[in-house]
Amino acid sequence: MSVSHTAVGRDKSVLPENLIQSLEQMWTEALAATTLTALVVVVLKGVRRLGVAAIAHVLEERDRQLRAQELRCPKCGGVMRRDKSRRKVTRMTLLGKVTYRRTSFCCRGCGHREFSLDEQLSLKELLRGHSDEFAKDVVLFCTVMPFGKGCDLFTRCYGFVVSTHLARALTLAIGTRLYQSEMARAKELWALRERRPETFLPLPATLRQMTRHQRVYVMMDNSKLGFQEGKRGRGAPQLKTLRKLAQQAKRQAVRAAKRQKPGPAPVPVMPAEAAFAEADGWKDVRALLIFREADLAQSSKDRREILHRRVLAHVGSQAEWLQLVHLAFHEEGVYTAHEVIVVADGGNGIWEMVDELLPKTTFRTVIEVLDWCHAASHLWTVGRALKGCKTEAQRKACIAWVMPLLDDIFAGKVANVVQRLRKLAPESTTAADEVRKCIDYFTDHQGRMRYSWFRKHGYLIGSGAVESVHNWVIQARCRLPGMRWSEAGVNAMLRLRCAWASSRFDEEFTRAAGGAAPADDSSQREALRAA
Numbered sequence: 001m002s003v004s005h006t007a008v009g010r011d012k013s014v015l016p017e018n019l020i021q022s023l024e025q026m027w028t029e030a031l032a033a034t035t036l037t038a039l040v041v042v043v044l045k046g047v048r049r050l051g052v053a054a055i056a057h058v059l060e061e062r063d064r065q066l067r068a069q070e071l072r073c074p075k076c077g078g079v080m081r082r083d084k085s086r087r088k089v090t091r092m093t094l095l096g097k098v099t100y101r102r103t104s105f106c107c108r109g110c111g112h113r114e115f116s117l118d119e120q121l122s123l124k125e126l127l128r129g130h131s132d133e134f135a136k137d138v139v140l141f142c143t144v145m146p147f148g149k150g151c152d153l154f155t156r157c158y159g160f161v162v163s164t165h166l167a168r169a170l171t172l173a174i175g176t177r178l179y180q181s182e183m184a185r186a187k188e189l190w191a192l193r194e195r196r197p198e199t200f201l202p203l204p205a206t207l208r209q210m211t212r213h214q215r216v217y218v219m220m221d222n223s224k225l226g227f228q229e230g231k232r233g234r235g236a237p238q239l240k241t242l243r244k245l246a247q248q249a250k251r252q253a254v255r256a257a258k259r260q261k262p263g264p265a266p267v268p269v270m271p272a273e274a275a276f277a278e279a280d281g282w283k284d285v286r287a288l289l290i291f292r293e294a295d296l297a298q299s300s301k302d303r304r305e306i307l308h309r310r311v312l313a314h315v316g317s318q319a320e321w322l323q324l325v326h327l328a329f330h331e332e333g334v335y336t337a338h339e340v341i342v343v344a345d346g347g348n349g350i351w352e353m354v355d356e357l358l359p360k361t362t363f364r365t366v367i368e369v370l371d372w373c374h375a376a377s378h379l380w381t382v383g384r385a386l387k388g389c390k391t392e393a394q395r396k397a398c399i400a401w402v403m404p405l406l407d408d409i410f411a412g413k414v415a416n417v418v419q420r421l422r423k424l425a426p427e428s429t430t431a432a433d434e435v436r437k438c439i440d441y442f443t444d445h446q447g448r449m450r451y452s453w454f455r456k457h458g459y460l461i462g463s464g465a466v467e468s469v470h471n472w473v474i475q476a477r478c479r480l481p482g483m484r485w486s487e488a489g490v491n492a493m494l495r496l497r498c499a500w501a502s503s504r505f506d507e508e509f510t511r512a513a514g515g516a517a518p519a520d521d522s523s524q525r526e527a528l529r530a531a
């Protein structure tokens with residue numbers, strides 16, 4: 001028969017006094033609570049208080065044990081001398097702020113100094129010594145929503161305040177680490193491709209032994225994000241002021257030019273800050289979406305939902321993007337799939353990249369599909385240029401002209417449509433221009449517009465899924481009113497958003513938090529400064 005703690009008697013209880021007090025306080029408050037809600041709130045608060053007190057007590061107890069031992073230096077093996085005073089520290093955990101005191105030890109031989117208790121707890125410098133599960137939730141909240149809102153929600157959920165400063169620092173530190181490690185992996189894999197290209201195009205014998213995906217969709221698209229270069233934050237000139245300054249400089253230059261005698265107009269002299277307003281602007285965000293046919297589920301009669309996806313988004317050079325896409329293709333088994341269907345618009349560089357990364361082989365079918373909506377929009381532009389869209393009659397004429405052609409394209413008769421476009425004799429030069437552009441576009445992409453054949457084989461013909469990725473993964477967090485990003489800051493955030501959207505947040509967080517510190521953390525500092 002075991003003896004319970006209470007049976008030992010209050011004087012000899014193994015529980016420390018402050019824990020018993022906390023428990024008793026919770027008990028009294030719970031007895032006084034009448035409604036169920038009040039009861040739950042009281043118990044929840046009490047449990048947190050109890051937990052924080054228990055952790056602090058355990059830690060102080062461990063430090064006391066460390067003081068009693070003779071510690072050896074982990075570097076040189078010499079005897080460690082302990083400081084007399086014990087220093088106080090506060091660590092954030094999901095239970096709340098835990099404050100404890102610990103002893104600092106110093107090696108007599110090599111001068112190495114450490115808090116041995118902290119070393120035992122395997123605290124991470126990247127997380128500023130706070131606990132992993134706390135940092136993971138703060139970073140997740142601030143990945144899903146803006147920093148201020150994320151901190152508000154965190155306070156609501158866990159009952160204590162976390163500063164936006166800390167939340168931002170943790171989020172960007174993890175994001176930057178993720179970005180750096182992914183970029184490094186992508187570079188490594190790219191180097192391997194150049195050395196041994198056959199790795200990514202296995203022999204038929206090897207392929208037969210592999211589990212290969214049946215049908216994989218790859219969708220790509222670009223969108224824009226606002227960027228601001230130069231000084232930011234308190235004391236930095238407002239964007240509005242910068243624009244005003246730039247305009248003023250231009251106006252002055254024009255006036256000066258008018259006053260002067262004939263000759264070449266002088267170049268306007270810009271104030272130094274105004275140059276930022278000029279440099280500042282929009283940059284391309286490239287996005288990639290990969291999912292398997294098996295990941296599609298019929299959510300209603302004419303809607304299919306993607307259950308599992310891999311999302312990738314990046315701001316930077318085309319070379320970096322190529323390496324990142326290569327990494328994603330490799331990890332998601334696109335290279336070894338039986339059938340790869342690429343859906344994209346006519347955007348710059350997309351089809352060239354597909355040609356480079358995914359050449360057709362006897363063991364892999366690659367089907368290129370031009371996004372249906374983009375194809376249709378070209379026809380609508382021509383229709384508006386020919387028939388006009390100002391009056392109701394014009395709009396009706398435009399619809400009447402476009403619809404039959406759209407039906408033809410949908411039925412796969414692109415050659416017929418191009419022929420009809422060629423026969424047109426538009427009156428205005430703008431209309432002639434639009435017609436010519438449309439003919440060029442359709443001729444370029446004719447092979448990617450076999451829509452009736454695609455539909456017969458059950459392929460998706462719209463890249464709406466990747467366009468919605470732009471909306472809910474990228475723009476919903478990075479393109480909110482007044483938001484301006486630096487390249488380092490946005491890439492850190494995009495990496496976190498992509499991990500979250502690809503349902504890989506936990507594993508990516510653990511990998512980033514546990515990994516070794518990067519040799520150069522200058523870009524992390526840059527991200528922190530700019531975001």
Ligand SMILES: [Zn+2]
Pocket residue numbers: 073074075076077078107108109110111112
């Ligand atoms: Zn030492």
